[in-house]
Structure formats: structure tokens, C-alpha cells
Amino acid sequence: MHDRRTFLKLSTLGALGGLLSPKLGAMTRAQSPNPARRPVVISTWDFGLKANQEAWKVLSTGGKALDAVELGVRLVEDDPNERSVGYGGRPDRDGFVTLDACIMDENAGIGSVAALEHIKNPISVARAVMEKTPHVMLVGQGALEFALEQGFKKMNLLTETSKIEWEQWLKTSTYQPKINIENHDTIGLLALDQNGNLSGGCTTSGMAYKMHGRVGDSPIIGAGLFVDNSVGAATATGHGEEVIRTVGSFLVVELMRQGLSPQQACKKAVERIHQNFLSQNRSVKDTQIGFIALNKKGETGAYCLQKGFTYAQHTTDGNHLSSAPNLI
Ligand code: ASP
Numbered sequence: 001m002h003d004r005r006t007f008l009k010l011s012t013l014g015a016l017g018g019l020l021s022p023k024l025g026a027m028t029r030a031q032s033p034n035p036a037r038r039p040v041v042i043s044t045w046d047f048g049l050k051a052n053q054e055a056w057k058v059l060s061t062g063g064k065a066l067d068a069v070e071l072g073v074r075l076v077e078d079d080p081n082e083r084s085v086g087y088g089g090r091p092d093r094d095g096f097v098t099l100d101a102c103i104m105d106e107n108a109g110i111g112s113v114a115a116l117e118h119i120k121n122p123i124s125v126a127r128a129v130m131e132k133t134p135h136v137m138l139v140g141q142g143a144l145e146f147a148l149e150q151g152f153k154k155m156n157l158l159t160e161t162s163k164i165e166w167e168q169w170l171k172t173s174t175y176q177p178k179i180n181i182e183n184h185d186t187i188g189l190l191a192l193d194q195n196g197n198l199s200g201g202c203t204t205s206g207m208a209y210k211m212h213g214r215v216g217d218s219p220i221i222g223a224g225l226f227v228d229n230s231v232g233a234a235t236a237t238g239h240g241e242e243v244i245r246t247v248g249s250f251l252v253v254e255l256m257r258q259g260l261s262p263q264q265a266c267k268k269a270v271e272r273i274h275q276n277f278l279s280q281n282r283s284v285k286d287t288q289i290g291f292i293a294l295n296k297k298g299e300t301g302a303y304c305l306q307k308g309f310t311y312a313q314h315t316t317d318g319n320h321l322s323s324a325p326n327l328i
Pocket of ligand 1: 185186204205206216217237239240
């Protein structure tokens with residue numbers, strides 16, 4: 001027989017033991033399946049930190065992933081000191097700043113613009129294409145006319161710094177667009193909101209000194225970005241031609257659908273690209289590819305071909321920059 005004090009003590013220990021016992025733990029998990037970690041936002045490169053912060057304002061107050069995506073990447077497009085996105089982006093080899101962007105929402109809504117000039121927020125034009133036209137992609141002059149119709153302001157996107165640099169480049173270049181791991185960086189941003197919906201966006205000025213009219217992976221749904229609200233989302237940065245060749249972001253999402261974690265899926269996609277180089281006897285020396293991914297459970301992953309790709313991730317634990325693991 002236990003007196004009341006001993007009984008209480010034993011019951012407390014019993015309850016603690018129960019909490020620690022794997023059997024009870026398993027029961028608790030079965031009754032309420034592991035809740036998704038959310039909201040979550042993940043984005044490419046160092047500038048992802050400030051984009052995440054902006055996106056977090058929307059996500060942490062119960063806003064939609066789509067709005068978080070648009071507002072997050074706009075911040076980078078607006079910044080003339082970010083030389084690979086939006087205003088201040090490096091021009092093509094003829095001196096024109098041409099921008100590529102796309103956006104995708106939780107209902108498989110897609111909008112995209114390519115080779116857009118004079119408008120500093122291509123991501124918002126891409127969203128307008130998605131929401132206000134019967135089409136999914138507008139390019140060049142048509143995209144510009146649509147943007148102006150929608151009230152976007154026309155401006156000169158070539159900053160003095162970018163112009164001087166380009167003029168320098170013209171002196172020494174052989175007028176060839178050279179792929180270099182340092183002359184391009186795209187912001188790709190993926191968000192999972194409090195309601196469990198996923199959206200993503202991707203925006204860039206593309207490869208510096210590219211041929212006029214060149215379009216990379218960033219505005220191509222499936223290549224630079226893909227979102228499937230039942231599975232996950234992925235986005236890419238780096239050498240766009242290689243990402244297009246493998247329909248990289250779609251590949252990452254499909255690998256997640258088959259059961260791979262976001263991290264494993266990003267790694268597999270990078271390995272596929274690397275394999276292409278090997279089988280075609282091409283050198284990967286000047287090529288960088290990076291993927292980030294986010295699944296429906298709020299799990300994230302990142303992987304790149306060569307050392308040097310950073311990504312930023314914001315959860316309820318804060319906003320952190322990390323280096324992605326690399327293949328070679
Ligand atoms: N993927 C972009 C492009 O090829 C550039 C980058 O992300 O670095 O245009």
C-alpha cells in the first residue's frame with residue numbers, strides 16, 4: 001500500500017516514464033501526426049537573408065506564401081547594389097539590361113517574363129501575367145508593353161557602376177559571352193505559409209554580358225522554378241543552360257515525390273548535371289549550379305556543384321545563412 005505522497009511521486013514518475021517510453025511516444029505521434037514546420041522561407045545566396053526577412057513579415061502574420069515570395073524578391077530587384085538581379089543588374093554584351101523572372105503559386109498558377117527591359121520588378125510583371133492574362137509567359141517588347149499597360153514605370157536599369165564595368169569588359173573581351181562562376185547570381189525564393197501552401201519565385205538579370213536575347217533557366221517553369229503544392233518546391237541558380245537541359249527544378253520536385261528528402265533530391269539533380277558534363281566530355285571548371293528545395297512538411301535542402309553557393313533559411317528559429325554542400 002502506498003501513502004498519498006508516495007502515490008503522487010510514483011504517478012509523476014510513471015507519467016514521466018510514459019513520456020519517455022517509446023511505446024507511448026509512438027502512440028502520441030500516431031494520434032497527432034508530426035505537424036509540418038511552418039512557416040518557412042528559403043532563398044538563394046547571401047541576399048536571401050534580406051529577402052527572407054521581408055517575406056517573413058508576410059508569413060509570420062498569417063499572409064500568403066505567394067505575397068511573401070513577391071515582396072521578398074522585390075527587395076533584391078530594387079537594390080542597385082545587387083548586380084545580378086533587377087535594377088543595377090549587369091547588362092548583356094550590347095549594354096542592355098534584360099531581366100527574366102517567374103512565379104508559381106499553390107494552385108499551379110504560373111506567370112513569367114523573359115528579356116524584359118526598363119522595368120525594375122519583373123517578378124511583379126510575372127505575377128500580373130499569371131493573374132491578368134490568359135497566357136503564362138510574355139517576352140521582350142510584348143512583355144514591356146504589357147507592363148506599361150499595367151502601370152509599371154519605365155526606367156533606365158543600367159546604373160553608372162554597371163555601365164563602367166561593361167565598358168571595361170568591352171575593351172578586353174572577345175565579345176563572347178563567357179560563363180563564369182562569379183558573374184551571375186539569381187534570387188530564387190520558396191515559401192510555405194501558415195496554411196501549409198507553397199509558392200515560389202525566381203528573378204535575375206541573367207548571365208552578365210550574355211548575347212542579346214539570351215534567356216536562361218530563371219523564367220522557365222520547370223527549369224528555374226517548380227512548385228507542386230502536394231509535394232514541394234525547388235528553384236535553381238547558376239549556369240542556366242545546364243539547368244534547362246535537365247529541367248532541373250521539376251526534377252528536384254519529382255525526386256521528392258518519389259520519397260527523397262529535399263536535400264537528397266537537390267544532390268541527385270546536381271549529380272545528373274555533373275553526369276551530363278562527364279558523358280559529353282565537357283569541363284565543369286567554370287560552371288556552378290545550385291538548387292534549394294522545400295517540401296510540404298517544411299523540410300529544406302540545398303546542394304551545389306562547386307563550393308561557394310550560399311542560401312538563407314528563415315523559420316521560427318530565426319534567419320540563417322548556410323553554405324550548401326558541394327559535389328566536386
Ligand atoms: N541561372 C541564371 C541564368 O542562367 C543565372 C544565375 O543564377 O546565376 O541566367
